[in-house]
Amino acid sequence: MNETADSITSYKAKTAHPAPARFIRFFDEVGIADVPLVGGKNASLGEMYRELTAKGILVPNGFAVTAEAYRYALDRAGAWTALKAALDGLNPSDVDDLAKRAARARDVVYGAPTPPDLEAEIRGALAQLTEEYGADLTVAVRSSATAEDLPNASFAGQHDTYLNVRGAAAVLDAVRHCFASLFTDRAIRYRIDNGFDHFKVFNSVGVMKMARSDLAASGVIFTIDTESGFEDVVFITGAYGLGENVVQGAVDPDEFYVFKPTYRQGKRAVLKRALGAKKIRMVFSDRGRATTRNLPTDVKDQERFCISDEEALTLAGQAMVIEEHYSAKAGAHRPMDIEWAKDGVDGQLYIVQARPETVASRRDRNIAEIYTVTKHGAVRIEGRAVGAKIASGKARVIEHVSALSTFVPGEILVADTTSPDWGTVMKSAAAIVTNRGGRTCHAAIVARELGIPAIVGTDAATRVISTGDLISVSCAEGDVGKVYEGGIEFEVERVNLSTLTKPATHVMMNVGNPDSAFTLAALPNDGVGLARMEFVIADSIKAHPMALVHPERLDAHERAEIARLTVNYASPSEFFVKRLSEGVGAIAAAFYPKPVVVRMSDFKSNEYASLLGGGVFEAFEANPMIGFRGASRYAHPAYRDGFALECAAMKRVRDEMGFVNVKLMIPFCRRIDEAEKVLSLMRELGLERGKNWLEIYVMCEIPNNVLLVDQFSKRFDGFSIGSNDLTQLTLGVDRDSEIVAFDFDERDEGVKEIIRLAVEGAKRNGRHCGICGQAPSDYPEIAEFLVGLGIDSISLNPDSVLQTTKRIVELEKRLGRTPRKTV
Incomplete structure (x- = not known):
């Protein structure tokens, strides 16, 4: 500085x-x-x-x-x-x-x-x-x-x-x-x-x-999430060379997110990131004024980010200063669209343009439009989703500007990339799909302005899609956009959130995918009752935690794959810690400062074995559903080092990234002494209950958790009823078995009775009690039963939040309870 x-x-x-x-x-x-x-x-x-x-x-x-x-x-x-x-x-x-x-x-x-x-x-x-x-x-x-x-x-x-x-x-x-x-x-x-x-x-x-970015890097910054309109992040894109490639979508750029509230508190950490392909870089030619050319990017440069974390954080801080200044000038919050360039001669980061953002910031955040896909064909190709909408139509592959006149309004435009000269055709397209580009490229910006879905950075759309193909473009399933073969069936629910009433019972959400968190946070909610760590591990890390700690035990092929995954990190262990912390951090940021309950890993042994390198560390179990899972793994020598990585990631989320709204939850904790071993180990690893406001919950999913609820209450700050496992263990039904699936029913009177005992036991001990299983999402009568018990919170699947919230409000009215306030 x-x-x-x-x-x-x-x-x-x-x-x-x-x-x-x-x-x-x-x-x-x-x-x-x-x-x-x-x-x-x-x-x-x-x-x-x-x-x-x-x-x-x-x-x-x-x-x-x-x-x-x-x-x-x-x-x-x-x-x-x-x-x-x-x-x-x-x-x-x-x-x-x-x-x-x-x-x-x-x-x-x-x-x-x-x-x-x-x-x-x-x-x-x-x-x-x-x-x-x-x-x-x-x-x-x-x-x-x-x-x-x-x-x-x-x-x-x-x-x-x-x-x-x-x-x-x-x-x-x-x-x-x-x-x-x-x-x-x-x-x-x-x-x-x-x-x-x-x-x-x-x-x-x-x-x-x-600014000689041809010798370094450049890109675009938005002080708002361009897809969801979430205002608490700075979104940075960048690639090597001149910025034209990023703006026009000729290159798939690197992406960084920085969370504004914790940055202002002095927490300097990237929230999440995505490595772009950056296959080309634009430089100046030697043929005269303003002449440029694209050169292939060295493979090693493609495999690393174009700027460091420190530089990304510097740019984020500058973007926040710019946003605050322009907002003060306007007398209202003014998200900004900013261009930056790193000079390869003097090494400085320059701001070369700033203008008001004109699409995401103008959306009415009170209107929630929720698309749900109900039936679709095979996935033809995937890319980065722009605009949370869905469209179907015949494809029109445009390989050169001279073919634009063949485009028929209502078709889906498929191209290598687009440019401003294509505006007339793009305006009449049902959707846009490109080989190249990131979420701040020309095609993405125009699609947002037009209110149509686009999928950019697919790499091969013009090769796998042909003119005349009937395809469907879905951008309603998270950050990953999907092009399906044939038509698609979907439902759209539009809700004016300003007219909704919050019930006395807290309504939370079950969230596993960090990519959808910013969008889901716009729904009426009281936080996240269940954030599934396994989703981040399986989707973003892909490797068994123990394989990252002990790669020497893997075969040569698996070691090479681990090396490829972790190339941008100091060690495989650091890769795990940063990837997991950024995935969980994204969810925590989306709902900040509301509570986000993160469940420590709850894979079964067969699921762990399917991860990269997992076969070396997992024994075969005939019934993994009630085997080596949850708390029993954490202090066990076979997984202790893996659990240490999980704890390091959660410590980073809370301490370095600043998300003290994260609570931790221990799944499948069978016995009191098991609970004490796990809590002792967590304390040893820097996660001490009560320190830095840390609360630790336990899943209430084993009958013993209910029978010994008074003793578990002395060790944990709250309970979250896992209705799926509690039902199977109460009824003695393996929920993975198709043969006896008919016997699995959360509405059984015995299951309802054990849930009642759990809620009353938690209340008796002054502990929070919620539920995060499937039952309240699937069965309205279970939700009503829980409200009647006076449960503190119900955590639902996102697609059932609106309807169940309305139902709870009506039930509480009948029970004479006073709702809180309008959302």
């Missing part, structure tokens, strides 16, 4: 302006109120340069060629009549007519000579910038329209930018090209679609020090 501050001070000290210019404004002369003069991009750059450099935001210095200069150049050339004639009678739905007229308009603007006095001012400003940065200065020349980067219209990617421009002649030519880019096909169509008059929007041009 000191090095950055020194650099900022140095840059500012060198900035001194000569006599006032008519057509030039340096960044420290403009702010966000100057959009009519210098356009949205330049106004924002000036605002940050002038107001935020003292707070650690490093913006490359530069100047704006004003919108008045654009008007002046066209006035002097007498170009307005020809320009209006070029667009008179335009049919924006006719792609060919639009292209011809747009080209004619650009020729008119570019053909307007730069007046001598304007040229002199640009040359003078560039000389001043060169004096500041040195003779080797190259600049970025960027369009900044007066209707750009507004809270209700971004115009992202509509106008031209020229990079690494050297010398006054090249800068002057780039300025004229930027002026002309006000009339690209995509910009014309965007203005028409958003109700802007072509001749009331003007182009300013920014000329700023080039």
